[in-house]
Amino acid sequence: MHQLRRLFPMSASLIPSAQIAWAQREPGGGEAAAGCALCGSLIFIPIAIFALNIALLIWVARDAKSRGMDSAVLWMVLVMFTSVVGLIIYVFSRPQGNLIQCARCNNKRLQASATCPHCGNA
Secondary structure: HHHHHHHOOOOHHHOOOHHHHHHHHHHOOHHHHHHHHHHHHHHHHHHHHHHHHHHHHHHHHHHHHHOOOHHHHHHHHHHHHHHHHHHHHHHHHOOOOOOOEEEOOHHHHHHOOOOOOEEEOO
């Protein structure tokens, strides 16, 4: 096994599961395997948080536009910098009401609004 490491030193480090398998085979490798698993989760958590923030930004922009709000970009900036706190503020301060589908453009709009914010028709 040590000969393989000398021939291919980067092969085990490219794939985290391979690192864990190599670490478990060696004496006292359980600790190294736990360290590898922790490293993988430390990489995954920031990526998941970043993806959640992007999804929140997209949802806020679409919802604000559907409700006819002119300040959709400002709400996106607030949610981008404050994350869940900004989302809670947005949900409580947005115009309340049911969203219905516009007969002409098939986008969602507030039922109480006089015109569709997307196409401008009633």
